[in-house]
Amino acid sequence: MAIQQTPDGRWKVDVEPVKGRRFRKTFKTKGEAQRFESTCRIKCIETPDWSPRPADVRRLTALVAAWFDLHGHSLRDGLRRRSKLDALAKRLGDPIAARLDPQVYAHDRRVRLEAGTTAKTLNNELGYLRSVFNELRGLGQIDYQNPLALVKPLRIQERELSWLTAEQIAELLESIRSGCDNPHVEPIVLICLATGARWSEAEKLKLTALRAGVVTFSGTKNGKVRSVPITAKLHNLVVRHWKRHGAFTGSITSFRRALARTSIKLPRGQAAHALRHTFASHFMQNGGNILTLQKILGHSSLAMTMRYAHLSPDHLSDAIRFGPLASFDTLSTPNEKAPENI
Template identity: 55%
Template sequence: MAIEQLPDGRWRVDVEPIKGKRFRKTVKTKAEAQRFEATKRAAMIQPTNWNPKPKDRRKLSELVQRWYDLHGHSITSGRRRTNTLLLMCQRLGDPLGTKLTGAHLVELRRRELEAGAVPKSINNRFTYLKAVFNELHRLGDIDYPNPLAKVKPLKFQERQLSYLTAKQIPQLLDALDSSRSSCVRLVAEVCLATGARWSEAQGLTRDLIRHQTVTFTNTKSKRLRVIPISQALEQRLTAYLDDHGRFTDCSRAFRIAVAHSGIALPRGQCSHVLRHTFASHFMMSGGNILTLKEILGHASLTMTMRYAHLSPSHLRDALKLNPLDGFDTSSTPATKPKKKNLKNQSGGATKP
């Protein structure tokens, strides 16, 4: 019997919730004895040190695959990102997920930098791997903290976005005319006219072109974008798609045409240069930055602000509020520059 009363009126508890684990205690009241028994039985149900949870023995590549099964399949670049992560697993030696540390990643990062990898690409891969642990932890698939939480991304000099000048645009179009691909120039013109990504323009179908607008559906942000185009471009697009059904993959043909055109572009900005060209010329012509954000489909204004410096009015205050404003700087160095008669904040003239 788990609880019994002694001759002196006290109560003895003798409980064995599991084989080999026995608890005994003498208390004054029966209620106290019942609480002690219930407490010990409940404690044995919970996983404690004597009944530990099995260790997670999954390798890093298995965690990446698990991330894809639970979450990665639902994002646009899920399969491509998974393949990138699996290559990272190989370079890291595919350790157990519980054994991975920030030092492993930093060491891999050092080797990639010495091999000439682009810092931005390294940061992207680091962000992908960090997101794997964050997502699995959020879903309860792992119970240990993110081992990469304290690793900081690389800091690098931001590259200037390249764009085609007014002279280079016809130069490129002439090179595209010489391409074997029948649709490469048309896809490039869509990108130049709308700021679309190459994959968005190449994915256009006949039903997405109507009333002098094109609708992009396969977008990175998962949002539809409807952009107006000229009547002439609409007629050429509909005529081609009526005859051929859809565009073929002509990205390689575009890269070859760019190489033949003689236009030098920074590494990694080949097909994206068309999108940069649209955005740059839009801002240089006095376009609104918020309108550009909607046209490009950026999720945040931060991305669009990369083109803000091209606006004619951007930071023009630097011309009139700099400390040299008001000085006659046309004199020779041997001559002391004369400052013009300026009004101070109180309305009086400043002394020369």
């Protein structure tokens, strides 16, 4: 018999529509079993090589492993992503990936947000997890929709970019020179301030990266190589430093200690990155071109660079020239008569 009820109340299909091709599957209802039997008989007649695909019951960690094997290994931060994805899968209970419940994910996200994890970190993880499903579907590894496709990322309040004034730069350099035991900190800081480089980009510069007064950064965040000229004075300082101390080594901890000895207060997460903001801010304040700044910083889109546009002299002067008080010669105090508007 093709369909038979099992002792637990379910319905088992055992059908052989073509000699040598046998299909077995168990369903909760008799109707589902009958539809499966009918489909198998029709499909095998119309398409002899047809076979029903078994349900994908791989766990989320198994899917992450498949993603890394087929795609993630080629990414510059692939190992870091896999580590985060494995940790996320563990927190979610390593469910069957095809049955990942968006509500379970959203609850875990809320708990972590309330525990202090930043919204940006959580949005990054959501993007990584979506990428696993999207990439594997594109590669034919899965045939179902991304279960988190409709989950919206958290809305992030844009933070004010912190940058150092000339006085603060002098204070920071004095702290580094007077109390820092790591000789690499000062030249790295100077390179960041002179080129707008990220700390990691300056820290891993090779001896061949400085030629004819031009610093070339490779292995950047967006994978592109960019070159920025520096002064002859800084060029000679870095060359002398490398001859004496060798290539730069990890120095971020020493930099943070030097920064902590100053009166400078920066938002969380903007310690070393404030050097990059400082270059961009001073560049615009001194009349630099926004398109040139985009190339120097290596931004893939102008929208990222436009964060600094409000610091340009034209932008600042326009606020005065075109504001509602532009027609007033002076502003009166509470005890003074307001001047007539001429």
